[in-house]
Amino acid sequence: MIWKTRINQTTKTKYPVIMGAFVGLGKTDFAAPFSEAGGLGIITALNFKSPNHLKKELEKMKELTEKPFGINISVLPPQVKGGHHLTEKSKNEYLAYIEVALDEGVKIFTTSAYQATFIGKRVHEAGCYWFHKAATIKHAISAEKADADAVTIVGLEGTGFKNPLTQTTLVNITMARRLLKIPIIAAGGIGDARGFLGAIAMGAEAVCFGTAVMVCEESPAALKLKEKWINEDIFTEDYHQKIYHLKLRDTVLPSMAVGHRKKIIPIKDFIEEIMNESERILRSWGFTAEEFNTIS
Ligand SMILES: Cc1cc2nc3c(=O)[nH]c(=O)nc-3n(C[C@H](O)[C@H](O)[C@H](O)COP(=O)(O)O)c2cc1C
Known part of the structure; x- marks a missing residue:
């Protein structure tokens, strides 16, 4: 089946x-298999201590895959560890990574966490695309006003930074579809074909996988951690408190998506499983076309 969405x-x-951003882990050996499998692999740029280190990584990425890939810059807000208010100096430090990626031919730039309009502007000047990630509808609307080409909205079921106003993936995507014109990427708790198709039905034009891909074979996370995550009991009160009551803070916790991941498999198998199963479900509902096209 051929998939066509604006994303x-x-x-x-x-x-x-689309692959999520991963502090410490989002490097080529993880991103290249994601791109090779037909998704958009993402290199988390700030995992490299200088723009020059990122340049070497991007060169390596191009040796590993000829498929499209993107980079992420997580602009850390002042209220989180390592974050600060933006100054001209800090903006220029972030932009130095963008320049290197532009030179290396990167076309898709994803940003997250804090104000990233200054990055979007530079990316657009270069004729490339800027996707921003938000934790609330309010911030998704701001991203659209700031001219982002797409917005990823992470639901409460997901992992990563949370805002006290974070909503569930269902509320986010259906409401954002009503309120925004730009394409939406759904993230948060998605780990199987029904979650993928559900997100598309709610109005998303792509899905971003974080936790589900973290437990794949090529993820550089320690095997022990992956085993712990796939065995996580997501139905305990302790887990519920952490994931839904913002007690995540600085701890990285698997999202509700691990409820769907019971084996450590290669990324290619993971993506094929989602796409083949999605096609099977669509066929079982009577969908007969060879092309699944959400662009109207
Ligand atoms: C280990 C780990 C590290 C992450 N690091 C970042 C990061 O540096 N920047 C960011 O924007 N998101 C980060 N995320 C969030 C993911 O990119 C993605 O938005 C989120 O995992 C989606 O929800 P899901 O886990 O339910 O799929 C991280 C997630 C995990 C699991």
Whole structure:
């Protein structure tokens, strides 16, 4: 089946699936198999201590795959560890990473966490695309006003930074579809084909996988951690308190998506499983076309 949404037509990927950003882990050996499998692999730029280190990584990425990939810059807000108010100096430090990526031919730039309009402007000047990630609808609307080409909204079921006003993935995506014109990428708790298709039905034009891909074979996370995550009991009060009551703070916790991941498998198998099963479900509902196209 051929998948066509505004997102995968922009990213030029076979499937409308995007890899999350991963502090410490989002490097080529993890991102290249994601791109090879038909999704958009993402290199988390600030995992490299200088723009020059990022340049070497991007060169390596191009040796590993000819498929499209993107980078992420997480602009840390002052209220989190390592974050600060933006100054001209800090903006220029972030922009130095963007320049290197532009030189290396990167076309898709994802940003997250804090104000990133200054990055979006530079990316647009260069004729490339800027996708921002938000934890609330309010911030998603701000991203659209700031001219982002797409917005990823992470629901309460997901992991990563949370805002006290974070909503569930269902509320986020259905409401954002009503309120925004730009394409939406759904994130938060998605780990199987029904979650993928559900997000598309709610109005998303791609899905971003974080936790589900973290427990794949090529993820550089320690095997022990992956085993712990796939065995996480997501139905305990302790887990519920952490994931839904903002007690995540500085601890990285698997999201509700691990409820769907019971085996450590290669990224290619994970993505194929989602896409093949999605096609099977669509067929079982009577969908007969060869192309699944959400662009109207
Ligand atoms: C280990 C780990 C590290 C992460 N690091 C970042 C990061 O540096 N920047 C960011 O924007 N999101 C980060 N995230 C969040 C993911 O990019 C993604 O938005 C989130 O995991 C989606 O929810 P899901 O886990 O339910 O799929 C991280 C997630 C995990 C699991």
